[in-house]
Amino acid sequence: MNARVETDEQGRKTAVDSCEEPCSIEKGMRILGGKWTGSILWHLKDGPVRFNDLARMVGGASKRMVSTRLKHLESHNLIEREVIETRPLGVEYSITPLGTTALGFLDELRDWYESLPEKAQT
CATH class of the missing domain: 1.10.10.10 (Winged helix-like DNA-binding domain superfamily/Winged helix DNA-binding domain)
Incomplete structure (x- = not known):
C-alpha cells in the first residue's frame, strides 16, 4: 500500500510502485463505506x-x-x-x-x- 515517491528533474513528484486501482482499501470501503x-x-x-x-x-x-x-x-x-x-x-x-x-x-x-x-x- 505504501508507494515510493520519486522526484524528476523538474521537481515533480511521481508515485512509483503504487497500488493498482482500486486498491484493497477502496474495495473494502465500497462494501462497508x-x-x-x-x-x-x-x-x-x-x-x-x-x-x-x-x-x-x-x-x-x-x-x-x-x-x-x-x-x-x-x-x-x-x-x-x-x-x-x-x-x-x-x-x-x-x-x-x-x-x-x-x-x-x-x-x-x-x-x-x-x-x-x-x-x-x-
Whole structure:
C-alpha cells in the first residue's frame, strides 16, 4: 500500500510502485463505506432483528435507505434475510460469520472517534 515517491528533474513528484486501482482499501470501503452500513451491521451483532425494528434503530435513515443497504450487505454475504411465516409476514435479518469479521474494526472505529477532541468530532 505504501508507494515510493520519486522526484524528476523538474521537481515533480511521481508515485512509483503504487497500488493498482482500486486498491484493497477502496474495495473494502465500497462494501462497508456506505452511509448506515456499519450501523446496520453493528445493530445485528446481538442477534436477528426484524426489519421495522432495525429501521427504528438506525435513526435518521429512511426505510427505503435501510432496505437498500440491507440488499447490498446481503449481496456480499455479510447478512442473511429470513422470511418469518407469521400473520402478517415478517422479515428478519441476522449477521453472517463473514459479517462478524467487520465488527472488530467497527468497534475500533467507534473507539477512535470517541477519543477525538470535541472540535474534530462532527
